[in-house]
Amino acid sequence: MEIVIGTKKWSSWSMRPWLALKHTGAPFQETLIELRQVGLSEEIGKHSPSNLVPVLKDGDLVLWDSLAICEYLAEAFPDAGLWPKDKALRALGRSVAAEMHSGFGALRTECPMELEARDKIIDLSEAAQKDIRKIAARWNQLLERSGGPFLLGAWSIADAFYTPVATRFVTYGVRLGDYGDTGLAQKYCDRLLQTPEYLAWERDALAE
Structure with a gap:
């Protein structure tokens, strides 16, 4: 493969x-x-x-x-176990992965992934801020339902789809508490960037 x-x-x-x-x-x-x-x-x-x-x-x-x-x-x-066995969680996971796949255009445009950068200061548009609020709400919604530590409980494709978003929040200094987060989303964001798979990717990226 x-x-x-x-x-x-x-x-x-x-x-x-x-x-x-x-x-x-x-x-x-x-x-x-x-x-x-x-x-x-x-x-x-x-x-x-x-x-x-x-x-x-x-x-x-x-x-x-x-x-x-x-x-x-x-x-x-x-x-x-890339998708959970639970039918409802699996359906929710596919929904949020598809939402990321096709949505949040303002955030993606204004905050491209740049792993080599940290805390870049930019003025986010209202549309990008709306995207961040929606992501924070979605993360909280799923974490409250599944109990965490990842969106559907165990790590899944849904988490793969939102890991690049977590890197954007670090790059552009986004604090989710400023966007309606109850605390769960920020902890989840930090957790995504500590998985062995992501750390392997980051190590290679910063060595390029």
């Missing part, structure tokens, strides 16, 4: 399925493509039908969407 990803400091979409794949414990080959370079589209096009990363290759199967890759991994490695 091979995963093709972009520069680890910047590619939030690459991080998500990489974390899920790492969590399975299965061996895999990693192909890293440097982003923000001349001829990038052609280089990615050697691997991806969409000219975008990430891409997962498993034999002659090629998948080029982060959520589709994670779902495939959940089915390929059922013992890894």
